[in-house]
Amino acid sequence: EAQVTQNPRYLITVTGKKLTVTCSQNMNHEYMSWYRQDPGLGLRQIYYSMNVEVTDKGDVPEGYKVSRKEKRNFPLILESPSPNQTSLYFCASSLWGDKPQHFGDGTRLSIL
């Protein structure tokens, strides 16, 4: 089954404790992206990757890191999480940019 898989689905943690949210796709897609979704603000793009070893900032990259060492994986790293990063996060992938993106089921992060 073609899918985008995120882990964990839920996480409660504390300020400053580094965490990684993994994202994996099995569709051999070139393009991958991370979004956060907050009430009243909709979905906002954090980072995206057009291909392996190529990453670019979206609209809200501050406080986040990403890496794209292999095509299928695109982890989101919060080196020092803060409460304002409490949000619902989505990973997405597509064949390439300007193609419909397939979204994962989301990761709900709570930073205390």
Place this chain on the structure above:
Amino acid sequence: GESVGLHLPTLSVQEGDNSIINCAYSNSASDYFIWYKQESGKGPQFIIDIRSNMDKRQGQRVTVLLNKTVKHLSLQIAATQPGDSAVYFCAENGGNTGKLIFGQGTTLQVKP
């Protein structure tokens, strides 16, 4: 900066009626537009897309209209069903192949 907005936060329609969800975008450089549907607890799901060289595109029960003159996008759903109840987002690429900018979302409620 650019923004994508939806005219109404909530739209309530009778089952069987047609639904029209509107979206205004501000970036005239955008050349790719997408509509997504998001059900509670799930990630956004692709519905239909359109490129700027087209005015209209039809799918199964859905039609997207693009008016570049007034920077307006609409999603028409024919014979709306209870399963269509969800939040609908429009998105644009701002002329950048890698980026995707989402609107705030319109909640569609289908009354039986």
